Amino acid sequence: MSDEPTHKMVDGELIELTPAEIAEIKRMQAEFVPPVVEQTPQPKQEQPDARSRTRR
Amino acid sequence: MSLSFPASPTDGQLYQSWIFNAAKGVWAPNLAAQMVTSINGQKGDLGPTVVPGYGQLVRLSNQVVSSPVAFVAFTGITGAYDEYEIRFHSVRGGGDQNLMLGYSADNGATWNAGLTCTHASTIGASNGTPTGTGSGGAVGVLISPPIYNNSNVFGAHGFTRFSNPASSVFSKTFFGLATSISLGNIQYSGAFGGQVAAIFNAVRVICSGASNITDGNFSLYGVVK
Numbered sequence: 001m002s003d004e005p006t007h008k009m010v011d012g013e014l015i016e017l018t019p020a021e022i023a024e025i026k027r028m029q030a031e032f033v034p035p036v037v038e039q040t041p042q043p044k045q046e047q048p049d050a051r052s053r054t055r056r
Numbered sequence: 057m058s059l060s061f062p063a064s065p066t067d068g069q070l071y072q073s074w075i076f077n078a079a080k081g082v083w084a085p086n087l088a089a090q091m092v093t094s095i096n097g098q099k100g101d102l103g104p105t106v107v108p109g110y111g112q113l114v115r116l117s118n119q120v121v122s123s124p125v126a127f128v129a130f131t132g133i134t135g136a137y138d139e140y141e142i143r144f145h146s147v148r149g150g151g152d153q154n155l156m157l158g159y160s161a162d163n164g165a166t167w168n169a170g171l172t173c174t175h176a177s178t179i180g181a182s183n184g185t186p187t188g189t190g191s192g193g194a195v196g197v198l199i200s201p202p203i204y205n206n207s208n209v210f211g212a213h214g215f216t217r218f219s220n221p222a223s224s225v226f227s228k229t230f231f232g233l234a235t236s237i238s239l240g241n242i243q244y245s246g247a248f249g250g251q252v253a254a255i256f257n258a259v260r261v262i263c264s265g266a267s268n269i270t271d272g273n274f275s276l277y278g279v280v281k
Contacts (some may be wrong), residue, residue: 003150006128010164012119017126024167025126025262028195032156032264045097051063 078084113141113277124150124268125231128258130276131164135222138277144261145236146211147203147272153263155200157230160258167260170171173197175250182243197252200234201244206270210237216248217279221256226251 005025008015017025075086108114114137119128126267133140147155148267156175158167179188202208203212215233220226261274 003124005268007123007125008127008129009119009121009125010129010132011117011131014123026154026266027264028158028168029264029266032194 092249108280110280113197114280115275115277117276119274120145121272121274122267124270125262126268127262128269128272128274129160129258130274131160131258133221133257133259133276135220138281139217139279141215141217141223141277141279142199142232142259142261142274143215143277144200144272144274145213147200147213147274148206148208148211148270149203149263149267150206151263151265152202152204153219153265153267154198154202155212155234155261156198156264157218157271158195158196158260158262159228159254159256160260161254161256162258164258164260168195172253173250175248177246177248179244179246181198189242196262196264197230197248197250199248199253199261201236201246202238203236203263203269203272207263208239211237211272218227218252218259221246224255227258228254253262255264 004010005017006019008021061219073086074083076083117130119130121128128144140159144155159173173196177188177198179201199216200212200214204210212234213230213236215228216232216234218228218230220228229249230251231247231249233245233247235243237243261269263269
């Protein structure tokens with residue numbers, strides 16, 4: 001599916017975008033600075049032995 | 057004066073209506089009884105009228121997205137309410153992008169022109185990583201974690217509130233909470249806040265990166281003051 005902007009919804013109405021609006025949307029989305037995501041790996045937690053819990 | 061009633065009222069009959077004829081000085085059955093047809097102009101089911109009380113949410117508009125749109129806009133926002141709330145659920149996108157809020161001072165003709173927006177957010181994940189924090193952003197205010205692509209069975213859910221949109225005294229602060237779940241079944245939840253200095257009368261929900269909104273339900277509420 002293309003992510004090219006073609007339409008907008010305004011107060012429930014589907015409206016085709018003008019070339020100027022498309023340009024404004026692309027410029028705005030390019031300018032936005034998203035949150036900084038820290039890729040910090042978490043230490044693995046020890047899992048209890050499932051067999052020891054089910055065998056009684 | 058004496059009244060007489062029909063010998064055999066019908067079963068279940070609740071009342072009879074009589075009318076006094078002053079010219080003849082007699083009472084007679086009122087065959088065209090005047091029935092109440094409206095109360096305060098309300099017809100049909102005359103149940104109690106619910107008047108929203110202070111602090112209650114009044115839904116002003118609802119928009120359902122079922123085909124890709126670049127953004128969803130609510131216009132005509134006035135000072136009728138001190139506080140507004142946008143609720144969204146089941147929102148998906150063409151790509152894995154956050155939702156952000158944009159503002160318009162000319163009812164949607166242009167967006168963010170001359171408006172200074174700042175935002176701050178904190179996002180956590182159910183598996184502990186990644187977590188992120190963010191701030192800044194002059195073109196809009198972040199309101200959700202990534203909404204994830206349209207093949208995902210989960211949609212993003214959340215709300216954001218903003219206050220005093222028409223006030224020339226108060227800054228327009230907002231805050232919200234939202235959550236989403238990725239294809240890998242990792243749930244991301246975040247708190248989002250920010251401010252806009254200028255008066256505005258329309259808002260739009262738009263992806264923070266190059267992506268359309270493909271599905272979702274968006275409602276605008278006013279908080280009764």
